[in-house]
Amino acid sequence: MKQESHGRDERGVERDARATGASAGAAAKDAGTPDGEDRARGRISPIRPRPFPGWLYGVLFVLFDIAAVAILEVGVSLGASSRVTLSSPEVGWDFVGKMFNVREPNFVFLLNVLLVGVLYLALLMVFNRFWIATPVLIAAAIVVAVIEHFKISIRYEAVLPSDLNFLKADAGNLMGFMPAGAHWVILAAIAVFAVFVAVFVALDRLDARRGRLFRGSDRQTRSADAVARLLLVLVPGLFFGLYAMQVSTVGSWAKGLATVMGDKPSMWDSVYDAQRNGPLVAFMRQVNPKVMDKPSDYSEETMKQVVARYEKAAKDINASRKSSLTDSTVIYVLSESFSDTSRVPGLKTNKDSMPRIRQIKEHTTSGLMLSSGYGGGTANLEYMGLTGLSMANFDSSLTSPYQQLVPGEHWTPTINQMWGASKNSIGLHPYESSMYSRATNYKKFGFSHFYTLTGPDVISHQDRIDDSRYVSDAATYLSTLEEVEKSDSNQFLQVITMQNHMPYHGWYKNNDFTAESTTGTPLGKDEQESIETYQKGQAITDEATADFLDKLDAIDKPITVVFYGDHLPGIYSSASEDDDNSLALHLTDYFIWSNKASSSQGEKIDGAAYSSPNFFVAQAAEHMDAKVSPYLAFLTLMHEKVAAMEPPVVNKIQGWDRIPEGQAIYLDSKGDPMAESDFDQETKQLLEDYKLIQYDITDGKNYLKDTGFMTLP
Known part of the structure; x- marks a missing residue:
């Protein structure tokens, strides 16, 4: 009996020694980094990444959607404030604040959020990575905002669909349209984007899912995920495309939606229009105007x-x-x-x-x-x-x-x-x-x-x-x-x-x-x-x-x-x-x-x-x-x-x-x-x-x- 007990004690000690050796090896491995050294000394408790729940992605989606809309609005507002004008008042925070006007509430801000959100959702489905699609959205918003700022500063005119024709015909001369001090604006935009990137990297580190929205583990699940992603690209894309094609047509559902949400065209002044109704809403309204019915015998x-x-x-x-x-x-x-x-x-x-x-x-x-x-x-x-x-x-x-x-x-x-x-x-x-x-x-x-x-x-x-x-x-x-x-x-x-x-x-x-x-x-x-x-x-x-x-x-x-x-x-x-x-x-x-x-x-x-x-x-x-x-x-x-x-x-x-x-x-x-x-x-x-x-x-x-x-x- 004593021998058996002694044997068990020896095996127990052996197991303890192996466990201790493994811990020591891990500690030695971690000690090769500053964080490892700090943890070995008991200074920092390791933060283990946890998978973000779906509701948190939803909250972050709304926040970054609003951030993109705000960036676009800042682009036209700062551009307008750099020019002294006679024709239109500055809109400022009223773009958001008019939602709370008791007498005449206006929700054109939410219309902008909806339209940007539709594009955002399609991006998320294309990349299937929240922490890749979101920087792409923010980067696009910042680039457009900078372009709006430059154009308004030079010509007091917001970006219009016709400007896309200029890009085709004369894109090589774009640098000639930079206003004085443009490099400071560009540097500021880069700094803002860098701040966003730092936030995205930090959140990515905290998210054990690494922003992956669909994570099929087998062939059948991956196929279902692919179908779902495709639908979530096509449906928002179809909505956005139909809105763009019809919002300028009287009697269309898109025109009705824009009107109900508070779009009030101010087309004597494209800058005021963009400030008052949001750059994206003002831009989309001019993408495909219905000019006139084609005569039946036209040839x-x-x-x-x-x-x-x-x-x-x-x-x-x-x-x-x-x-x-x-x-x-x-x-x-x-x-x-x-x-x-x-x-x-x-x-x-x-x-x-x-x-x-x-x-x-x-x-x-x-x-x-x-x-x-x-x-x-x-x-x-x-x-x-x-x-x-x-x-x-x-x-x-x-x-x-x-x-x-x-x-x-x-x-x-x-x-x-x-x-x-x-x-x-x-x-x-x-x-x-x-x-x-x-x-x-x-x-x-x-x-x-x-x-x-x-x-x-x-x-x-x-x-x-x-x-x-x-x-x-x-x-x-x-x-x-x-x-x-x-x-x-x-x-x-x-x-x-x-x-x-x-x-x-x-x-x-x-x-x-x-x-x-x-x-x-x-x-x-x-x-x-x-x-x-x-x-x-x-x-x-x-x-x-x-x-x-x-x-x-x-x-x-x-x-x-x-x-x-x-x-x-x-x-x-x-x-x-x-x-x-x-x-x-x-x-x-x-x-x-x-x-x-x-x-x-x-x-x-x-x-x-x-x-x-x-x-x-x-x-x-x-x-x-x-x-x-x-x-x-x-x-x-x-x-x-x-x-x-x-x-x-x-x-x-x-x-x-x-x-x-x-x-x-x-x-x-x-x-x-x-x-x-x-x-x-x-x-x-x-x-x-x-x-x-x-x-x-x-x-x-x-x-x-x-x-x-x-x-x-």
Whole structure:
């Protein structure tokens, strides 16, 4: 018994010795590292990695998703803060804070989180490693944010889908677009990313799963995992793709989702739009705008027939005309918010605020212009005037051609191009060049210079009147005169004024204009102040415009001016309450005038009582007795049948959602509305041809481009 006990004791000691030896060996192995030495001395307790539970991955997914959205928002916000702007307020934390607005909650921040999250989920499934996919997402967000910052700093314009075309065509010159101090921004971005990487590495060390989301242990499980991953790539990808393709189409589920979540397009200013609605939401809205329905008979053969039809019409028209449009300098003056206050229903004023322009209209081609806007939409009227195309032909999803259409067009014919070399096309606008992406678009239109407050070509005269924040019309006209006088060539000048832009807050001293209601309900205090301030500004414009024409009269070269108000100011809240006032609140004043050196001074053409800006170039040619291209011949015939045309209109300040249903507004030569169903066969043919022409130029295959359709004889 004693021997057996002794044997067991010996075996026990032997086992203990082996265990002790193993521990000592491990300790010796660990002692080769600093951590091992510390643990051997009892300083640090080893932290064993544990597999992260699924719920923790979910929490981290949301946090890093929000981080990516925040990085994108910081990119546009910092870029905007580096530029002093006049047009838009800074959004700042309101991008998130407006979710908690009790009166009008807005969840566009969550829409951005949803869209980024969809991409994030697809990345996770592709890599199947949380700690690889997440750095890729954050890196992409930082790169995009830096690009946004650079572009906004240089051009005060957010990244647009059309910029992808630039990457294809001119990617090698990207370094030339770096602003001053770009290296500091890049270093800061790298530092931020390094911090994120440190966090990811630490979390990866703590996670025994090493971020692996699917861990099949046998062939059957691995096959099921592969199918699940594939579905979780395809489904988010399909959602994102369908959203991108449909969010710009009125009536689509994607447009409905964006609207419900609080997307409020602010497309006059791409930077403000990106800040207000999030860079990704603002970008996606412009990826695939629906321009217009493809005409059922659109083809190269059909367009050849259209060309032949209006080549013959041009020949007939030109047989009796003697001059050329480009033998004169032509100046388009878009006068901001200019209209006759005395025509506003239910309003009485103490005196006439436009007596001199009223007299000018009596002695030259003039009338009323049907505007698609009320209180806004300037760039759309401007676009129609420069192209001869009509917003009435576009799908209601296309709210702003300057943002949604022009940047991506391969061919953009505009009337200034008839004057030949770009040096003969000059634009002037005493405000920010970035508004409506004008700086980019005017370059594409073929203008050699576009003079604004923010450059790169800075307008020479910038005087304001009393307390007004806007450059006066007199100063804008003086800058225009200098451009006319210093050129020996005939030119096309596009002038967009700002003096009468809203708001209107008692800017002018010694204002003796008054307004009152004739409906029995007094005007509100704010409405009355706005109207009376606007009247004073209108009277100042009246004087400045007449003085401008007097100075043009003294210049010894033929000059023709096309002057028009783009829309009524959105200040007539009493009149706008009555839906029957819609048409009256969309009629502004226009005239076509020629100086003494022109053979067409005092000319008054027939059928000018009503018009819309798409017809101005054809009317100017008729006023000047100038020969026309097939395109201008078409516009001439179209205007004879339909005096004015615009999309459906409403008597409220219009945002960036057009009326999705309802007939376009067509007026006859007396200003009476026309029903499309009542058009005669010739008018129907002209309207069908208009849609074919407009589709080919904007969304088709440009069959007209090399046909001479736009070429003057």
